Amino acid sequence: MPPFTDGRSLRLAARQGNFSAQTSGQAPDFVQANLVVVPESAAYEFLLFCQRNPKPCPLLEVVEAGSVEAVRLAPGSDLRRDLPRYRVFRDGKLSEEPTDVTALWRDDLVSFLIGCSFSFDRRLIDGGLEVRNVALGKNVPMYRTSIACRKAGRFDGPLVVSMRPFTPGEALRAARISGELPQVHGAPIHIGNPAALGIADLGRPDYGEAVPVHEGELPVFWACGVTPQEVLLRARLPLAITHAPGHMFVSDLREKHLREFSERLA
């Protein structure tokens, strides 16, 4: 399977059962998104959680119960089949990792598409910065913090952050570049002192892989899209569906249009 150059062809291949791999590096000009699907009975609380915690949960689109098409991000898409792989959770426990969830879809399911750090890394690299984990071919290191998210109903839990090391000058540049993109977590939430976030050891991340912080570099921390997934698990819903890690929803929205996306009226 050659690399895909656009979101639509990747989604169609996934739909037809011909692509079930990770989406990193695929269709690089197009925005990828995290998927969270919950029953309508929990949708108000999850939407409120996102509204109250926009740094870790930047919402790109909400697809209502009865629909499976992300009309804004990807007209003609089918959220039940267009991701390469899913995770299905029952009562907060992982039950299966299928490549298609059509068979277990229900008319009361609501889908949330949330900004993804792939967009974010791309901007930093385009801005001339070396993103350590990308350079090393590793997953970004992520840490649970002692900062509580703002609660909404049954959705509650700690903020999870990702970390990228930079020299002080690079860190300021990274803060400026990312600050212009609230759709993918915006500016850093902390710089320099892991202990202030309740992080005991940068060498032992809770998710992803550790990366070295060189002499003269500071660890820079951003709110992370793993936060809503962790909060989702803690809520122990009877049924919830997400993308499998790294197997994102690839949209028709071009990266360069991401900033304007939320400003558009129609």
Place this chain on the structure above:
Amino acid sequence: MPPFTDGRSLRLAARQGNFSAQTSGQAPDFVQANLVVVPESAAYEFLLFCQRNPKPCPLLEVVEAGSVEAVRLAPGSDLRRDLPRYRVFRDGKLSEEPTDVTALWRDDLVSFLIGCSFSFDRRLIDGGLEVRNVALGKNVPMYRTSIACRKAGRFDGPLVVSMRPFTPGEALRAARISGELPQVHGAPIHIGNPAALGIADLGRPDYGEAVPVHEGELPVFWACGVTPQEVLLRARLPLAITHAPGHMFVSDLREKHLREFSERLA
């Protein structure tokens, strides 16, 4: 009653029945907000409407059913009593304009606080611009447009815009200043051609008062906070409560901190 210099003292005076006037010009350093209160059965749809239409509906805080305190904008506040005057709608029709809604409050009511153009005018004036309607002591002219909002359940309707005339150079400055404040409608949505928005006659606004557009000036249009109120009326809910026009919720959030407000984690 002397002018109030802070939100808390105005709210307490309103709570005690000692202040029932408009809030324009009061506590000028503090953010004022639109209030929309709906039964919990409509809260998900209204929240989704705001998420889908952030330009006319920039949400500052959602107060859940069972609470009447805006914990972020004004700790200790009581949304049933702290506004100088309310409007009560039954089945989409105005039924009364009380100064206190404690008697008709119910445990299932959810309150939405939405950014207000008072903050917006203040920034333009601080930026050295003359806001025509403010200079003339008039209410800003507002127009229904031919642009449909993004629908969410029973909430649907046209975008309403406000208009301020500026020379081209001033218009660019106004666009830059307002573009930095997505919490109060952000950048203009159109400049120059009322017909492109379906507006037939600038001299006959649908709300507010007409203002002259001088030779060499362009009409500049912003998404307007009247939009959610118009949409609310069209939904004909059995019960809905809003602030009375001009009688806003005055918060403890300083205007100069508005931009940082939505970035704050805790």
